[in-house]
Amino acid sequence: MAKSPKLTPMMQQYQAVKDKYPDAFLMYRLGDFYELFNEDAVKGSQILELTLTSRNRNSAHPIPMCGVPHRAIQNYVDILVDRGYKVAICEQMEDPKSAKGMVKRAVTQLVTPGTRTETGVANAKNNNYLTALVYDHTSHQYGFAYAELSTGELKTSQLTDEATIINEILSLQTKEIVVDDQVNDQLLTKFKQLGILVSHQTSGQTTIAEVSYLTQDLTANVEQQAVALLVTYITETQKRDLAHLKKAVSYEPSSFLKMDHNSQYNLELFQNIRTKKRSGTLLWLLDETKTAMGGRKLKRWLARPLINQTAIVERQNAVQELLDHYFERSELQDALVKVYDLERLAGRVAFGNVNGRDLIQLKSSLGQIPQIKYTLGQLNPKVLGSIYSKIEPVDDIERLIDAAVVEEPPISITDGGIIKDGYSHQLDQYRDAMQNGKQWLAELEARERKATGINNLKIGYNHVFGYYIEVTKVNLSKLPRDRYERKQTLTNAERFSTPELKEKEALILEAQEKSKSLEYDLFAELRDQVKQSIQRLQKLADAIATLDVLQSFASISEEYRLVRPSLNAQHDLEIIDGRHPVVEKVMGHQSYVPNDVLMNPDTEVLLITGPNMSGKSTYMRQLALTVIMAQMGCFVPAKSAKMPIFDQIFTRIGAADDLISGESTFMVEMKESNQALQKATPNSLILFDELGRGTATYDGMALAQSIIEYVHNHIHAKTLFSTHYHELTTLDQELLHLKNVHVGASEKNGELVFLHKVEPGAADKSYGIHVAKIAGLPAPLLSRADVILKALEGETKSVKLPESKAANESLAAEPAPVEQSADVLSQDQQLALFDEPVDHKSTSKHQKNEQQILNELAKTDLMSLTPMEIMNQVYQWKQKLN
Numbered sequence: 001m002a003k004s005p006k007l008t009p010m011m012q013q014y015q016a017v018k019d020k021y022p023d024a025f026l027m028y029r030l031g032d033f034y035e036l037f038n039e040d041a042v043k044g045s046q047i048l049e050l051t052l053t054s055r056n057r058n059s060a061h062p063i064p065m066c067g068v069p070h071r072a073i074q075n076y077v078d079i080l081v082d083r084g085y086k087v088a089i090c091e092q093m094e095d096p097k098s099a100k101g102m103v104k105r106a107v108t109q110l111v112t113p114g115t116r117t118e119t120g121v122a123n124a125k126n127n128n129y130l131t132a133l134v135y136d137h138t139s140h141q142y143g144f145a146y147a148e149l150s151t152g153e154l155k156t157s158q159l160t161d162e163a164t165i166i167n168e169i170l171s172l173q174t175k176e177i178v179v180d181d182q183v184n185d186q187l188l189t190k191f192k193q194l195g196i197l198v199s200h201q202t203s204g205q206t207t208i209a210e211v212s213y214l215t216q217d218l219t220a221n222v223e224q225q226a227v228a229l230l231v232t233y234i235t236e237t238q239k240r241d242l243a244h245l246k247k248a249v250s251y252e253p254s255s256f257l258k259m260d261h262n263s264q265y266n267l268e269l270f271q272n273i274r275t276k277k278r279s280g281t282l283l284w285l286l287d288e289t290k291t292a293m294g295g296r297k298l299k300r301w302l303a304r305p306l307i308n309q310t311a312i313v314e315r316q317n318a319v320q321e322l323l324d325h326y327f328e329r330s331e332l333q334d335a336l337v338k339v340y341d342l343e344r345l346a347g348r349v350a351f352g353n354v355n356g357r358d359l360i361q362l363k364s365s366l367g368q369i370p371q372i373k374y375t376l377g378q379l380n381p382k383v384l385g386s387i388y389s390k391i392e393p394v395d396d397i398e399r400l401i402d403a404a405v406v407e408e409p410p411i412s413i414t415d416g417g418i419i420k421d422g423y424s425h426q427l428d429q430y431r432d433a434m435q436n437g438k439q440w441l442a443e444l445e446a447r448e449r450k451a452t453g454i455n456n457l458k459i460g461y462n463h464v465f466g467y468y469i470e471v472t473k474v475n476l477s478k479l480p481r482d483r484y485e486r487k488q489t490l491t492n493a494e495r496f497s498t499p500e501l502k503e504k505e506a507l508i509l510e511a512q513e514k515s516k517s518l519e520y521d522l523f524a525e526l527r528d529q530v531k532q533s534i535q536r537l538q539k540l541a542d543a544i545a546t547l548d549v550l551q552s553f554a555s556i557s558e559e560y561r562l563v564r565p566s567l568n569a570q571h572d573l574e575i576i577d578g579r580h581p582v583v584e585k586v587m588g589h590q591s592y593v594p595n596d597v598l599m600n601p602d603t604e605v606l607l608i609t610g611p612n613m614s615g616k617s618t619y620m621r622q623l624a625l626t627v628i629m630a631q632m633g634c635f636v637p638a639k640s641a642k643m644p645i646f647d648q649i650f651t652r653i654g655a656a657d658d659l660i661s662g663e664s665t666f667m668v669e670m671k672e673s674n675q676a677l678q679k680a681t682p683n684s685l686i687l688f689d690e691l692g693r694g695t696a697t698y699d700g701m702a703l704a705q706s707i708i709e710y711v712h713n714h715i716h717a718k719t720l721f722s723t724h725y726h727e728l729t730t731l732d733q734e735l736l737h738l739k740n741v742h743v744g745a746s747e748k749n750g751e752l753v754f755l756h757k758v759e760p761g762a763a764d765k766s767y768g769i770h771v772a773k774i775a776g777l778p779a780p781l782l783s784r785a786d787v788i789l790k791a792l793e794g795e796t797k798s799v800k801l802p803e804s805k806a807a808n809e810s811l812a813a814e815p816a817p818v819e820q821s822a823d824v825l826s827q828d829q830q831l832a833l834f835d836e837p838v839d840h841k842s843t844s845k846h847q848k849n850e851q852q853i854l855n856e857l858a859k860t861d862l863m864s865l866t867p868m869e870i871m872n873q874v875y876q877w878k879q880k881l882n
C-alpha cells in the first residue's frame with residue numbers, strides 16, 4: 001500500500017474542514033484568493049475555466065489546486081450554484097498579520113441552489129424557493145414548507161398524495177428540497193429526475209418548540225415539523241440571523257384554482273413552449289409592474305388564482321378604481337418606478353450582507369412612500385382602504401440613513417467613505433487629523449523644495465513603504481544627507497523619509513485605520529437599527545407589491561381593452577367576443593377574430609371541429625386564459641363576460657412533455673386525461689385537444705367518444721373537446737348537454753381560407769391536405785394524398801353510437817362495429833396505397849367505379865361460386881369499367 005503523504009499543517013486544516021462538507025465545493029480563503037484543492041480543483045477548474053496548478057509541485061504527491069481572486073468570488077459561486085452544486089465558503093477568522101501560528105479558518109456560509117440570495121438583476125422578478133418535506137407515518141401525511149431566504153416568505157401545507165407534492169414543487173420551480181429520512185425513495189428519485197437537488201437533513205435538531213415563534217399560526221404538527229427541518233437546514237448552511245423569516249402561513253392547495261404543472265406549461269403561463277422564454281406568455285402580457293416585488297407577486301398570483309368570490313371581487317374593485325383614475329394611476333406608477341426591492345433589501349439587512357448602496361436605495365425607496373400614500377388617499381377608501389392602511393411610511397429609518405450615509409457610498413463596507421461628516425464626532429476628529437495631515441504634507445513638500453532647491457521633489461504614498469519623499473537621481477547631490485534616510489531605489493529616482501515625515505505618517509495612518517474601523521462599526525450599528533424595523537419594512541413591501549400588481553392589471557386592462565367579468569354561481573358562462581390575449585397582442589388587434597363561448601348547465605360539452613390551423617386550440621386556450629385572468633382578479637379579453645368560478649383546470653393539449661421519463665406520449669396523454677376524469681368536479685374546466693390522436697385511429701376514436709360520454713354523464717364539468725374525428729359530431733343526438741361548434745373555413749378557387757370564426761354545428765371536413773399544401777409539401781405527393789383520401793372516404797363507416805348513455809358499458813357490449821370498420825380501413829388503405837398515381841380531376845368517376853369493383857371483389861367468396869358464376873361476375877365488372 002502506498003504511504004499516504006504527510007500533510008502540511010495548512011492542508012490538515014483544509015482537510016478537516018473539507019471532511020465536514022464532502023458534497024460541496026470548498027472555497028478556502030488564502031490571502032487574497034479563495035483556493036480549491038484536490039478533486040474540487042480538478043472539477044472546478046473545468047467548470048469555472050480556471051488554470052489548474054498544483055501545490056508542492058515537486059513533491060511525490062502534488063496537490064491539484066486552482067483559485068479565484070477574493071473580490072470576484074460571487075461570480076464563481078453563482079456559476080457553480082447555477083449548475084446545481086453547493087459551495088462552502090471558508091474564511092480567515094483572524095487577521096493573518098496578528099495571528100499566532102496557523103490562521104483560524106471556518107466556513108461562514110454554505111451556498112446552495114435553494115438558499116442563494118444573491119440572484120442578480122436578471123432574477124429580480126423571480127422567487128428562489130427552498131422547500132422541505134417530512135413524512136409522518138402515524139398520520140400518513142406529508143408536511144411541506146417553503147421559504148425564500150431573500151424575502152423571508154415562509155409557507156406550509158399538509159399534503160396527502162404524491163401527485164400534489166410533485167405539482168407544488170414544479171409550480172414553485174424550486175431548485176432544492178430538504179427531506180428527512182422518512183420520505184420514500186420513489187419520491188426522491190422523482191425529485192432527482194426533475195433536476196431538483198435533494199438535501200438530506202436529520203430531523204429533530206431544531207425542535208418544534210424552538211421554531212414556535214414562526215409556527216404560532218400552524219395547527220398541523222407535520223407542518224411544524226417541516227418548518228423545524230427547514231430552519232435547521234437554513235441555520236446550518238447560512239450560519240446567521242434569520243430575523244427576517246416571516247411567520248409561517250399555512251395554505252391549502254385546494255383553496256386556489258388548481259392547475260397542474262402540465263396545464264401551466266401547456267397554457268404557456270410562464271414559459272413559451274417553443275422558445276422557453278418569457279416572451280409570448282400570459283405573464284409577459286400581464287406584467288406591467290414597476291417594482292421587482294410586484295413582479296414576483298404577480299407570478300405568485302398567476303400560479304395561484306383565487307376561488308373565493310369576495311376576494312376576487314375585492315381585487316376587481318381595486319382594478320376598476322385604478323382604471324377609472326388615469327392621473328392618479330400615472331402618479332402611482334411614477335413613484336413605484338423609484339421604489340427598489342424593499343423586500344430583498346430588508347432580507348439583506350437581516351442577513352448582514354447589506355452595503356452602503358443598499359441603504360441609499362432603501363432610503364430613496366422610503367422617500368417615495370408619502371407620495372404613494374397621498375395619491376392613494378385621493379382614491380375611494382372603500383376600495384383601496386386596506387392597502388392604504390398598510391402603506392405606512394418608515395420615515396425614522398429614512399431619516400437615520402439620510403443622516404448617516406453619503407449619497408454615493410462605495411460597495412465595500414470595510415474601506416471607509418460611507419458615513420457622512422457630522423454623524424459621529426469621533427469620526428470627524430479622525431477625518432480632521434487625516435485632512436490636516438495631508439495639508440501638512442503639502443506644506444512639507446513646499447518647504448523641502450525650497451530648502452533643497454529641487455523643484456520636482458515630491459511626497460508620495462504606497463502600501464509597502466508608506467509616505468516617502470521622492471527625488472530624481474540627477475538631483476540627489478543637492479540633498480542634505482543628515483536628515484534624509486533612504487527607503488527605496490527606483491531606476492530614475494530614490495525615495496527617502498525624514499524624522500518629521502515619519503512622525504506625521506504614524507499619525508495619519510493611525511487616523512486612517514481608526515477612521516475605517518470606526519466607520520465599519522458605525523455602519524454595523526446602523527444596520528442593526530434598521531434590522532429592528534424589518535417587520536415594518538416587510539409589511540410595507542407587501543402592500544406596495546399588491547398595489548403594483550393591481551395597477552399593472554389596470555394598465556393592461558386599458559391597453560388591451562379588457563372588461564370586468566361578472567361572476568355567478570349558476571354555472572353560466574357567457575363570453576361575448578372573447579380573444580386570446582397573447583395571440584392578439586402578437587398578431588395585432590385588427591387581425592384577431594373574436595369568438596363567443598356560450599355554456600350553461602344545458603351545454604356542458606362543446607365538441608369543436610374544424611380544419612387544421614383554423615383556431616380550435618386557440619379557442620380552447622383562450623377560454624382557459626380568460627378564466628385564469630378573471631380569477632386572479634384581472635379583467636378579461638372580451639366584449640362582455642359572465643362566468644362561474646372554476647375550482648380546477650385540466651388540459652390535455654399539445655405534445656406531452658417528457659418531464660417524467662419512461663412514458664410514451666400516448667401514455668402521458670392517457671394519464672393526464674385520467675387526472676381530469678378522476679378529479680374534475682362540476683365546477684371544473686376541462687380542455688381536451690384532439691384526444692386520442694396518439695394511437696390507432698379507431699382506438700383513438702373509441703376512447704375519445706367514451707371519454708366524452710363519461711364526462712357528459714358522470715362529471716358535468718365544462719368541457720371543450722376538439723377533434724378531427726368527424727364521426728363524433730353525431731354524439732349531439734345522444735348526449736343532451738353536448739353541442740357541436742366548428743371553426744369556419746371556406747374554399748376559394750381551390751385555396752383554403754381560414755375564417756377563425758366559431759359557429760354552431762359541426763364542420764364538414766378537415767382540409768388537412770390543403771394545410772399540407774400551405775406548408776409547401778411537394779405537389780405530386782399532395783395529389784397522391786388526395787387520391788388516397790377519396791379512396792378512404794368512399795368506404796369509411798362511422799362508429800355506431802351506443803344505445804344507452806352509460807357509454808362505457810355500451811362500448812364494452814358492442815365492440816363489433818369498431819373492429820369491422822377498422823378492417824375496412826386497413827383493406828382500403830392497402831388498395832389505395834398500391835395504386836398508381838393518377839390525375840384525380842379527370843378520373844374521379846372512373847375511380848369510383850374501380851373502387852366499387854374492388855370492394856365487390858374483396859367481398860366475393862370464390863369458393864361458394866361456380867366457374868360460370870365467376871365468369872359472369874367478371875364480365876359485369878368489365879362492362880362497368882368500359
Ligand SMILES: Nc1ncnc2c1ncn2[C@@H]1O[C@H](COP(=O)(O)OP(=O)(O)OP(=O)(O)O)[C@@H](O)[C@H]1O
Pocket residue numbers: 583587591592593594595610611612613614615616617618619756757
Ligand atoms: N380567432 C383567431 N383570429 C385570428 N387568428 C387566429 C384565431 N385563432 C387562431 N388563429 C391563428 O391560427 C393559427 C392556428 O390556430 P390553432 O393552432 O388554434 O389551430 P387548430 O385548429 O388547433 O389547428 P390543428 O387542428 O392543426 O391543431 C394560430 O396560430 C393563429 O395564428
